[in-house]
Amino acid sequence: MDTSSVFAADCFLLAGRLLMQSGAETYRAEDTMLRMARSQGYQDAQSFVTPTGIIFSAGHESPTRIAQIPRRATDLSKIAEINTISRALTANQLSIEEAYEQLKTLENKNLFRSELAQVIYAAIASGCFVILFMGSVWDMPAAAIAGGIGHWVCLRVNAITKVKFFAEFTASIAVGLMTLLALYIGFGFEEDKIIIGAVMPLVPGVPIANAVRDMMAGHFVSGVTKGAEASLTALAIGSGIAFVLILF
Structure with missing residues (x-):
């Protein structure tokens, strides 16, 4: 099993899951994951997103990853942050490791007001x-x-x-x-x-x-x-x- 493709799939899946949990549109989550994947050379990447779950594969020879979305809220600030990270990755301004670390940090950050x-x-x-x-x-x-x-x-x-x-x-x-x-x-x-x-x-x-x-x-x-x-x-x-x- 290619560990690099597994790590990449986890990064793309995390971005999609955070978008859906923050109240983003389904097509935005799918488009973001696919753009991130193709910028890293995964041209055969596929994604299927619903309000309660995501199925993603980086390619035909890569394992399929599944993420559940048990809760959703409206957090436009977090959506904007994720879009910024994805655009930086697709523009080669970030490595996939840096993008993943920023997404993990964002996952644990509460951007809601008190x-x-x-x-x-x-x-x-x-x-x-x-x-x-x-x-x-x-x-x-x-x-x-x-x-x-x-x-x-x-x-x-x-x-x-x-x-x-x-x-x-x-x-x-x-x-x-x-x-x-x-x-x-x-x-x-x-x-x-x-x-x-x-x-x-x-x-x-x-x-x-x-x-x-x-x-x-x-x-x-x-x-x-x-x-x-x-x-x-x-x-x-x-x-x-x-x-x-x-x-x-």
Whole structure:
């Protein structure tokens, strides 16, 4: 067995796995792995990527490597870092050993902002979305508070249960309750604008865009799968809000 081809396959597979775990499109992961492989002389490299796994071979005489993708998130900073490494490798600015070391370092690096920062950004975005949807400036504070608390609940529940859809359902319930509380104490005025603004940070905008882009690129399995996942997320958000409105 050619150990160099095995090492190379592991490097290319790592790049593809990190891309998929960071929320990249399927065609981007496949294209990145194949470009990296062909730049190193593996012209017969083949890859098959789905949202939950990758199958990759550097060539007909090389062993096939498989990687499972148990979890996915949206991390555009990490996607940009991986693209930079892959471009440097294909331009012969990095050796494959250096590229692999950088990818391993990136794998263990957390590029997400702190939980507090994420909550603050979600609150700011929620308030701004009220204006975007033609709401009143007086409803911005209520939407900001509801959106920030909803995002915090989503992060906490997801960390405890590891079930994304349940976390989003619980977070939307929190948004609904905070909106009704704001209206009750006179802190908000337009219920629909506050709710819409507050749930926007939970809406799966990037997964929906990726599903469409994969479908347009001919990756129908991944496109349909990601579309179904985004639809379930939207259903969880809508169900949580509906539950609160029906209950109260």
